[in-house]
Amino acid sequence: MIDSVFVKKAKEYAILGLEYFERENSGRILESAKQNLDIAKEITDKYLPELSKLDLFTKGILKSAVGQAWIHPFRDQMIDTLVTELAGREGELGQVAREYPEWLRDHMRRVFNLALLYIAREM
Amino acid sequence: MKGIGEILPVNVSNPNGEIKEAVNTFTEKLGELVSAKKVTSLAEAVRILTEGSPENQAKLFKDLGLDYGSLIKAQVEMLKQASEQMAESSKEKQALFEKLVDEKMQNRAAELGLTKELLALITGIQSQSTQQVMAMMEKLNEERFKRLEESNKPKEDPIANLLMQTAIDILKERITKPSDQDPRSKFQELLEFQKLLQEASKAFAPVSTNNPISMKLEEMKIDVEREKIRLQHELEREERQERLKLEERRTERLASVFEKIAEIAGAVLPQFLNRSQGLSHSAALSAICPNCGENVDPSKPQCLRCGLPLRPPIQPTLEQRPVSQVGGGLDI
Numbered sequence: 001m002i003d004s005v006f007v008k009k010a011k012e013y014a015i016l017g018l019e020y021f022e023r024e025n026s027g028r029i030l031e032s033a034k035q036n037l038d039i040a041k042e043i044t045d046k047y048l049p050e051l052s053k054l055d056l057f058t059k060g061i062l063k064s065a066v067g068q069a070w071i072h073p074f075r076d077q078m079i080d081t082l083v084t085e086l087a088g089r090e091g092e093l094g095q096v097a098r099e100y101p102e103w104l105r106d107h108m109r110r111v112f113n114l115a116l117l118y119i120a121r122e123m
Numbered sequence: 124m125k126g127i128g129e130i131l132p133v134n135v136s137n138p139n140g141e142i143k144e145a146v147n148t149f150t151e152k153l154g155e156l157v158s159a160k161k162v163t164s165l166a167e168a169v170r171i172l173t174e175g176s177p178e179n180q181a182k183l184f185k186d187l188g189l190d191y192g193s194l195i196k197a198q199v200e201m202l203k204q205a206s207e208q209m210a211e212s213s214k215e216k217q218a219l220f221e222k223l224v225d226e227k228m229q230n231r232a233a234e235l236g237l238t239k240e241l242l243a244l245i246t247g248i249q250s251q252s253t254q255q256v257m258a259m260m261e262k263l264n265e266e267r268f269k270r271l272e273e274s275n276k277p278k279e280d281p282i283a284n285l286l287m288q289t290a291i292d293i294l295k296e297r298i299t300k301p302s303d304q305d306p307r308s309k310f311q312e313l314l315e316f317q318k319l320l321q322e323a324s325k326a327f328a329p330v331s332t333n334n335p336i337s338m339k340l341e342e343m344k345i346d347v348e349r350e351k352i353r354l355q356h357e358l359e360r361e362e363r364q365e366r367l368k369l370e371e372r373r374t375e376r377l378a379s380v381f382e383k384i385a386e387i388a389g390a391v392l393p394q395f396l397n398r399s400q401g402l403s404h405s406a407a408l409s410a411i412c413p414n415c416g417e418n419v420d421p422s423k424p425q426c427l428r429c430g431l432p433l434r435p436p437i438q439p440t441l442e443q444r445p446v447s448q449v450g451g452g453l454d455i
Contacts, residue, residue: 040416109416113416116408
């Protein structure tokens with residue numbers, strides 16, 4: 001089930017988002033993880049509005065998935081897979097996933113939650 | 124003024140040194156025009172020469188210092204020279220040359236008592252592209268108009284007339300013969316050719332059985348019209364097929380979208396059906412703190428992480444309130 005299209009796509013977008021944040025705010029993730037700072041709100045405020053730029057079809061799919069399906073059980077599985085995958089990488093994201101997995105897991109979980117809220121209520 | 128025949132290159136199958144030189148001189152002349160900014164480029168000059176309107180061509184010839192009216196004559200002269208040289212060349216070339224001339228042309232030449240030079244002329248036209256033949260016909264028309272206007276010139280030019288007849292024959296054969304040419308471009312070519320035929324008809328009017336060219340032109344008009352209708356049908360059929368293909372592709376795309384949706388639905392549906400095992404969906408969403416994204420306990424009034432109040436404090440129901448708050452005990 002974890003390899004389903006939905007999870008695959010969600011993982012793809014999550015990685016894209018993280019990579020983008022890493023590029024745009026070099027060192028910020030690692031520094032925040034070291035100091036145990038909460039940047040979930042900052043990330044969501046900055047990037048969730050970007051979801052509204054998606055085409056109508058994709059928006060419809062997302063809204064329908066969030067509105068009708070029970071997708072919470074995916075969240076934790078998906079986050080675990082993502083953290084494991086990122087830990088095998090070079091660079092800032094890889095280092096954070098290896099050294100501060102709990103911090104990353106906690107942020108991912110809350111960003112995912114906020115994304116669900118945004119899709120259900122704002123889009 | 125320098126005669127055009129001295130410098131203007133013509134399309135011959137076996138250009139010799141002199142012609143090459145003429146081509147060079149002509150190219151140089153065109154280069155001068157480009158330098159003087161009378162034309163934008165050499166390619167543009169060539170385009171005017173081959174495809175340009177008679178007015179533009181006349182202007183170009185004027186800029187080159189050439190006599191536009193003598194163009195056809197010059198071409199004929201050049202072709203004659205070329206054919207003479209070809210006739211004098213080796214036997215092998217001669218055989219090759221003879222092979223190139225088809226039977227129909229040979230018969231016509233024999234009927235008209237033509238020399239090999241004129242036969243070569245005809246072969247020269249045959250090796251040209253349809254566009255070039257049409258351009259030549261256009262020039263022949265103009266030449267004829269001029270002849271009709273200028274009283275000092277003989278009314279008919281047998282060589283020009285022969286060229287015209289040959290050009291019509293060649294085009295008729297090419298137009299009516301089935302080919303691999305794209306129907307759209309062929310249709311476009313037909314439209315252009317139809318215009319040219321109208322002009323040519325004016326030049327050779329009135330239609331009479333004594334005038335082979337005018338008769339040929341009339342036959343040609345009918346052939347062209349017939350071919351146009353055939354092509355129109357072919358194009359319509361192609362368009363219908365393209366539309367069908369487009370619809371098929373659209374259906375395929377739609378099918379793949381539905382497939383994807385089904386795939387997604389297939390992935391999430393089992394979880395959806397198992398929702399009774401956990402919180403209801405709306406309850407799950409309301410159990411997310413909108414400020415920090417933390418999962419909150421619905422029974423708690425505020426988020427334990429950021430302290431955001433989640434709902435107004437719940438007022439106890441009437442039954443739950445102490446009697447003292449209800450109104451001082453039983454009010455009977």
